[in-house]
Amino acid sequence: MSVTAAKGFTAAGIAAGIKESGQPDLALVVNEGPRLAAAGVFTSNRVKAAPVRWSEQVLKGGQVSAVVLNSGGANACTGPLGFQDTHATAEKAAEVLGGNAGEIAVASTGLIGVRLPMDKLLPGIGKAAAELSAHGGEKAAIAIKTTDTVHKTSVAQGDGWTVGGMAKGAGMLAPGLATMLVVLTTDADVDAAGLDAALRSATRQTFDRVDSDGCMSTNDTVLLLASGASGVTPAPDAFAEAVRTVCDDLARQLIGDAEGSSKDIRIEVVGAATEDDAVEVGRSIARNNLLKCAIHGEDPNWGRVLSAIGTTSAAFDPDRIDVAINGVWVCKNGSVGEDRELVDMRYREVRITADLSAGAESAVIWANDLTADYVHENSAYSS
Amino acid sequence: MSVTAAKGFTAAGIAAGIKESGQPDLALVVNEGPRLAAAGVFTSNRVKAAPVRWSEQVLKGGQVSAVVLNSGGANACTGPLGFQDTHATAEKAAEVLGGNAGEIAVASTGLIGVRLPMDKLLPGIGKAAAELSAHGGEKAAIAIKTTDTVHKTSVAQGDGWTVGGMAKGAGMLAPGLATMLVVLTTDADVDAAGLDAALRSATRQTFDRVDSDGCMSTNDTVLLLASGASGVTPAPDAFAEAVRTVCDDLARQLIGDAEGSSKDIRIEVVGAATEDDAVEVGRSIARNNLLKCAIHGEDPNWGRVLSAIGTTSAAFDPDRIDVAINGVWVCKNGSVGEDRELVDMRYREVRITADLSAGAESAVIWANDLTADYVHENSAYSS
Numbered sequence: 148m149s150v151t152a153a154k155g156f157t158a159a160g161i162a163a164g165i166k167e168s169g170q171p172d173l174a175l176v177v178n179e180g181p182r183l184a185a186a187g188v189f190t191s192n193r194v195k196a197a198p199v200r201w202s203e204q205v206l207k208g209g210q211v212s213a214v215v216l217n218s219g220g221a222n223a224c225t226g227p228l229g230f231q232d233t234h235a236t237a238e239k240a241a242e243v244l245g246g247n248a249g250e251i252a253v254a255s256t257g258l259i260g261v262r263l264p265m266d267k268l269l270p271g272i273g274k275a276a277a278e279l280s281a282h283g284g285e286k287a288a289i290a291i292k293t294t295d296t297v298h299k300t301s302v303a304q305g306d307g308w309t310v311g312g313m314a315k316g317a318g319m320l321a322p323g324l325a326t327m328l329v330v331l332t333t334d335a336d337v338d339a340a341g342l343d344a345a346l347r348s349a350t351r352q353t354f355d356r357v358d359s360d361g362c363m364s365t366n367d368t369v370l371l372l373a374s375g376a377s378g379v380t381p382a383p384d385a386f387a388e389a390v391r392t393v394c395d396d397l398a399r400q401l402i403g404d405a406e407g408s409s410k411d412i413r414i415e416v417v418g419a420a421t422e423d424d425a426v427e428v429g430r431s432i433a434r435n436n437l438l439k440c441a442i443h444g445e446d447p448n449w450g451r452v453l454s455a456i457g458t459t460s461a462a463f464d465p466d467r468i469d470v471a472i473n474g475v476w477v478c479k480n481g482s483v484g485e486d487r488e489l490v491d492m493r494y495r496e497v498r499i500t501a502d503l504s505a506g507a508e509s510a511v512i513w514a515n516d517l518t519a520d521y522v523h524e525n526s527a528y529s530s
Numbered sequence: 531m532s533v534t535a536a537k538g539f540t541a542a543g544i545a546a547g548i549k550e551s552g553q554p555d556l557a558l559v560v561n562e563g564p565r566l567a568a569a570g571v572f573t574s575n576r577v578k579a580a581p582v583r584w585s586e587q588v589l590k591g592g593q594v595s596a597v598v599l600n601s602g603g604a605n606a607c608t609g610p611l612g613f614q615d616t617h618a619t620a621e622k623a624a625e626v627l628g629g630n631a632g633e634i635a636v637a638s639t640g641l642i643g644v645r646l647p648m649d650k651l652l653p654g655i656g657k658a659a660a661e662l663s664a665h666g667g668e669k670a671a672i673a674i675k676t677t678d679t680v681h682k683t684s685v686a687q688g689d690g691w692t693v694g695g696m697a698k699g700a701g702m703l704a705p706g707l708a709t710m711l712v713v714l715t716t717d718a719d720v721d722a723a724g725l726d727a728a729l730r731s732a733t734r735q736t737f738d739r740v741d742s743d744g745c746m747s748t749n750d751t752v753l754l755l756a757s758g759a760s761g762v763t764p765a766p767d768a769f770a771e772a773v774r775t776v777c778d779d780l781a782r783q784l785i786g787d788a789e790g791s792s793k794d795i796r797i798e799v800v801g802a803a804t805e806d807d808a809v810e811v812g813r814s815i816a817r818n819n820l821l822k823c824a825i826h827g828e829d830p831n832w833g834r835v836l837s838a839i840g841t842t843s844a845a846f847d848p849d850r851i852d853v854a855i856n857g858v859w860v861c862k863n864g865s866v867g868e869d870r871e872l873v874d875m876r877y878r879e880v881r882i883t884a885d886l887s888a889g890a891e892s893a894v895i896w897a898n899d900l901t902a903d904y905v906h907e908n909s910a911y912s913s
Contacts, residue, residue, distance in 0.1 A: 194840030194848045194864070224836050226849070226865035259833025260866055360819045363841050365833075436743045436819070436900075437908050444909025450642025450748075453607050457577030458746050465577045466609075481577070482609030483643055517819075519902035525820050526827025 149284025149300035150176050152311030154334040155374025158283035160290030163271025165219035165264055171290035172219040173271040176330050177244060177279055178212055182375030185211035186342035187252070188350045190367035196223035197230040198253040199366060201237065205252050209339030211372055212250045214330055215240050216291050217268060218315070220257040223365040232263050239269045243276045254328045254368040256293055256315060288313035291328050294524065296404055301396040303389040308335035308377040310389045314397040316404075327354060327401060329369040331393060334377035335386055345387040346371045353394035356426070357513045358433040359405040360521070369394075402513045407521030410442050412514045414499045420506035424461035428501060429512030431455045439517035445492035449478040452501060467504040473497060532667025532683035533559050535694030537717040538757025541666035543673030546654025548602035548647055554673035555602040556654040559713050560627060560662055561595055565758030568594035569725035570635070571733045573750035579606030580613040581636040582749060584620065588635050592722030594755055595633045597713055598623050599674050600651060601698070603640040606748040615646050622652045626659045637711045637751040639676055639698060671696035674711055677789055677907065684779040686772040691718040691760040693772045697780040699787075710737065710784060712752040714776060717760035718769055728770040729754045736777035739809070740896045741816040742788040743904070752777075785896045786878075790904030793825050795897045797882045803889035807844035811884060812895030814838045822900035828875035832861040835884060850887040856880060 151158050156178060163173040178185075187206035189199050205211060215236055222229050233253050241248040255263070278286075288298040292315050299314040316327030337345070350369055371390065381389075402411050414432050419425035432438065435455040441448035449470045456468060470478035475490045477483075497516075515521075534541050539561060546556040561568075570589035572582050588594060598619055605612050616636050624631040638646070661669075671681040675698050682697040699710030720728070733752055754773065764772075785794050797815050802808035815821065818838040824831035832853045839851060853861035858873045860866075880899075898904075 192837060192840040193842075193846075194836045194851075221833075224833055224861065224865050226863065229865070259831075259837065260861070262866075362818055362820045362834075362837065365837050365840060435745055436904075437745045440905050440908035443905065446909065448642075450604075450607055451745075453577045454575060454642065454745065454748050457575035457748060459576075463576075468577075478607065478643070480609065482607050482612070483645075517905055519905045521819075522823050522826065522900055522902045522905060525823035526829065 148302045148311055149288045149313045150311055150330050150332045151281050151284035152302040153309040153332045153374065155179050155376030156332045157279040157281050158287040159275040159278040159280065160283065160286035161271060161275045161278060163274065164267035165217055172217055173268065173275050174216040174287035174290040175275040175279060176214040176287055178372050178374050180374055182336060182373055183210045183212050183250065184337060184339045184342055184373040185209060186339055186346045186371045188346055188369045190364055192363045192365050194365050196221050196255060196366040197225060197233040198222055198255045199368060200230065201233045202252040202254065202368060205249060208249065210250045211252050211370065212246045213240055213244055214252045214254065214370060215272060216254045216328055218256050218291050218293050220255060220261055220263045221259050221366050222255040222263050223259040225262050229262060232265055235265060236268060239272045243273050252370055256291065256328050256366055259365060284311065284313065291315040294406055299397055299400040301393045303392045305335065305381050305385060305389050307379040308333060308381055310393050312393045312397055314401060316401045327367055329397060331371040331390065333373050335373060336375035336378060336380045337373045337386060341383060342371045342373055345390040348387055349391040349394040352391065353398040356511060357398045357402050358430055359402060359515045402515060405515040406524045407518045408515035409518050410497050410516040411495055412442055412497045412499060412516065414512045414514060415509065416501050416503065417509040418502040418504045418506060419508040420462040422508045422510055425508050425510035427459050428456055428461045428503065429510050431459045432499065432501065433512045433514035436517055442497055443516035443518050447472040447477055447487045447490040447492060452499060453478065453481065456501060461503065462505045463503040469502040471500040531685045531694050532671045532696045533694055533713050533715045534664050534667035535685040536692040536715045536757065538562050538759030539715045540662040540664050541670040542658040542661040542663065543666065543669035544654060544658045544661060546657065547650035548600055555600055556651065556658055557599040557670035557673040558658040558662060559597045559670055561755050561757050563757055565719060565756055566593045566595050566633065567720060567722045567725055567756040568592060569722055569729045569754045571729055571752045573747055575746045575748050577748050579604050579638060579749040580608060580616040581605055581638045582751060583613065584616045585635040585637065585751060588632060591632065593633050594635050594753065595629045596623055596627055597635045597637065597753060598655060599637045599711055601639050601674050601676050603638060603644055603646045604642050604749050605638040605646050606642040608643065608645050612645060615648055618648060619651060622655045626656050635753055639674065639711050639749055642748060667694065667696065674698040679787055682780055682783040684776045686775045688718065688764050688768060688772050690762040691716060691764055693776050695776045695780055697784060699784045710750055712780060714754040714773065716756050717758065718756060719758035719761060719763045720756045720769060724766060725754045725756055728773040731770055732774040732777040736774065736781040739894060740781045740785050741813055742785060742898045785898060788898040789907045790901045791898035792901050793880050793899040794878055795825055795880045795882060795899065797895045797897060798892065799884050799886065800892040801885040801887045801889060802891040803845040805891045805893055808891050808893035810842050811839055811844045811886065812893050814842045815882065815884065816895045816897035819900055825880055826899035826901050830855040830860055830870045830873040830875060835882060836861060836864065839884060844886065845888045846886040852885040854883040
């Protein structure tokens with residue numbers, strides 16, 4: 148159902164020839180109104196791709212009539228000419244769809260440091276516009292894939308309104324967003340400020356808490372567009388919860404499809420003095436290469452969990468930390484706990500719980516293991 | 531020549547049976563005086579192994595008569611009983627060698643969360659003491675190896691005095707020290723304060739700037755012992771330089787022997803506004819898993835360098851960053867520079883230069899690539 152699950156949206160996904168493979172590589176998502184409200188969250192990487200710098204400007208107006216997304220090239224580190232390419236993309240979409248280029252968001256994903264083939268991309272916009280449909284959400288989700296093995300979509304139903312979405316991302320998933328492009332749509336009648344509040348709250352607790360490989364992209368973009376076509380204005384809490392549900396589902400799908408991964412690791416930090424402490428500790432565990440290798444080897448190596456916790460500035464007493472792996476408390480009071488032989492790690496999902504015994508706050512971070520396949524995929528990516 | 535290159539030291543390395551393989555696993559380094567001055571630097575991990583907590587106390591007195599080092603077990607996360615084991619180790623060494631347990635430093639390396647086999651370790655101290663020799667430095671260096679493929683030693687000669695040293699470490703090399711045990715010795719006549727100043731200055735620019743895999747150990751220990759046996763008190767600058775030379779050589783040997791690595795990556799950040807900025811940027815590049823994979827694949831993927839720089843808080847303008855790989859400026863002004871096909875990456879050493887164009891400060895960080903062998907070694911470590 149994807150981005151066309153909500154009323155008032157059309158979408159398309161086509162092969163414009165940007166990818167040499169001939170796979171789909173260009174998506175359009177069009178808000179047919181009556182409202183054109185929008186909010187966006189972007190990478191916190193200071194090296195930002197041209198489409199990110201463009202779309203940040205667009206979103207300041209709070210109105211987006213359409214989003215052009217391409218895979219096959221990130222248009223990052225491409226200088227002033229790369230920015231001109233993004234500008235030309237928005238102008239072309241405005242010409243084809245009608246409307247104002249200043250209300251067209253652009254998102255790109257793929258290799259950094261390579262100019263986009265504009266002779267393919269610009270005609271592709273016309274071709275995609277001709278295929279726009281209220282059932283085009285799946286095709287759009289397929290066209291934004293890079294190394295993703297599956298396309299990712301999600302839907303949440305409210306009382307007379309809907310939130311739908313699509314995502315791409317299979318690596319470089321890290322706080323401050325990931326190499327992810329996400330477009331969420333809703334037919335709820337919510338203004339730009341309401342969208343912004345719901346989206347920031349949701350991304351903070353979902354996309355910002357997946358950390359596949361510790362790497363932050365130059366292109367991360369999460370957009371939420373509202374058409375108002377349902378005529379219903381939901382209660383802010385109910386709306387925020389629906390946005391969070393869709394984001395959480397998509398974030399979980401990203402982790403489940405991370406490049407070369409064999410395990411999804413759910414890291415829950417409890418007993419923290421503050422939520423920030425819980426997040427800091429969770430991320431430190433999530434990024435520990437030695438632990439990630441151990442999990443890959445189905446080795447419940449809790450010493451590496453403690454070693455990662457010890458590098459943080461969170462409040463804790465090392466002698467009061469407990470760690471469970473898949474429900475077995477292998478570390479108690481900072482030392483040996485239950486028998487590690489009891490830990491069953493055969494399944495894809497691995498649950499690590501770290502209890503800091505320092506308070507009542509908690510957070511969940513999702514990560515992946517580190518595998519030879521990850522090394523292989525990322526050694527060969529640009530060659 | 532190792533720790534016995536300097537006059538006034540004896541050492542030994544033996545197989546005490548701590549390692550099931552029967553390989554050497556226990557080393558003794560004894561300061562025969564006349565001076566017993568010492569300084570130490572330890573892991574900044576807040577989860578500290580028992581021997582680290584013990585030796586930190588010992589070093590506060592500024593006097594060390596002997597160091598007991600074992601491989602085959604880290605004695606970390608072993609609770610109060612683990613600390614008692616370290617205490618008993620020092621007591622046993624004091625009994626065998628004469629002297630005060632409060633002047634015996636202890637260092638351990640190996641798996642976390644496992645008690646040491648004290649029934650093997652304590653008799654081993656007597657056995658090692660019986661083999662102490664002014665030529666025992668090499669054997670001591672061999673006995674502290676874990677996954678190291680070679681033992682590491684270094685010597686610098688002053689004007690009538692000498693600094694020697696040994697190191698172990700093959701992974702978990704990260705700032706705030708690494709999984710490394712290092713013992714340096716000198717026959718220069720320098721007091722504890724002089725040793726401390728020279729050691730802190732040296733480690734800050736050497737061991738703290740190698741980052742094999744971003745992981746920080748619970749056991750890192752670097753000790754500098756002075757016997758005064760040469761009767762010469764060097765100029766502080768000359769002494770500091772000799773200590774730095776030995777540390778730099780040992781640090782470089784650690785990177786060259788990092789677990790599963792196929793490349794040594796020298797990351798030089800220049801044009802930084804401050805040295806701290808240069809170090810922050812260098813570490814961020816050093817820890818980027820995607821870049822480490824690319825280097826392994828001999829792919830001069832400068833986009834991943836920029837992506838890593840962008841996550842830092844250093845002063846720079848993204849459009850003024852230049853990046854060279856092995857001397858080819860593949861990125862200029864944050865965008866495409868010289869032809870990446872010109873970059874020759876066949877050799878083990880890879881040089882990355884990042885010019886932030888923001889000042890005159892610089893720093894060098896050493897790292898390794900990320901390989902399938904690293905994953906394999908660290909998936910299988912404790913099983």
